[in-house]
Amino acid sequence: MKYKVALFDADGTLFDYDKAELEALQDTCEFLQLECSINFIELYKKFNSGVWRDFESKKIDTQTLRWKRFQLLFDELKIDIDPKYVSTLYLDYLSQKSYLFDGAEELIKNLYQRIKMSIITNGISEVQRRRIGLSAINNFFDHIIISDEVGSPKPESMIFEKTLKFYKGIEKNNVIIIGDNLESDIRGGINFGIDTCWFNPNKIENDSGIDANFEISDIRECLEIIY
Structure with a gap:
C-alpha cells in the first residue's frame, strides 16, 4: 500500500x-x-x-x-x-442538508482502519460541521479540516500543512487528496507536493492545464488507487 x-x-x-x-x-x-x-x-x-x-x-x-x-x-x-x-x-x-453521493459511504467504510483519512474542505464552519455530523460517515475520519477554522482555503499550502501536522512521521509521498475541483483540490495538492485524484463524475474535458495523478468517474474507484 x-x-x-x-x-x-x-x-x-x-x-x-x-x-x-x-x-x-x-x-x-x-x-x-x-x-x-x-x-x-x-x-x-x-x-x-x-x-x-x-x-x-x-x-x-x-x-x-x-x-x-x-x-x-x-x-x-x-x-x-x-x-x-x-x-x-x-x-x-x-x-441541515446532508446527502452523500452513491458509493461514498461504501468507500469510506471499506477504507476505515486500512488507512488514515481526513476531510479537508473550503467552507463555513458551522455549516460543514453540522452537515458532516449528520452523515453516515462522520465517525470514520481522523480530522475535519475546514478553511473557515484554519484561516486558509485550498489551494493554499497552509491548509495542507496544518492538516499534515496531525500525522507525525508521514511523508508527503504517502499522502493523496481526492477532490472534484481542479483549481482548489488538484492544484492545491500539486503545489503542496502530494499526489492527487480528480473525481470527475460527469467526465468533463479537462482543458485547465492542471493534471492530476489519477482521474475517476465513480468515487468507489478510489479503493483500487488508495489501497
Missing part, C-alpha cells in the same frame, strides 16, 4: 452539494415568500461561484462571502431584503 493518508474534499466529492444547495434555496425562498424560479437559482449560482473564487484567491474573507452573493443577487433582481439576514437563514437551512 503506497498511501498512508487520504485527504477527501467534501462537497462535490463525497457530498452532493448541488442537491443541498437547491433545497436550501427553495426553503429560504418559501420562508421569504419569494419565487424560487430557474432564473433566481441560476443567478445565485453564478454570483456564488464568483464570490467563492474571490474567497479562494483571498480577495474576500468568509464573513463577506456569507452575504455578498445575496447582495449581488438582490441587486440584480431589485429585491429589497437585507442580504445578511437572508444569508443567516439560508446557511441554517443548508446546514
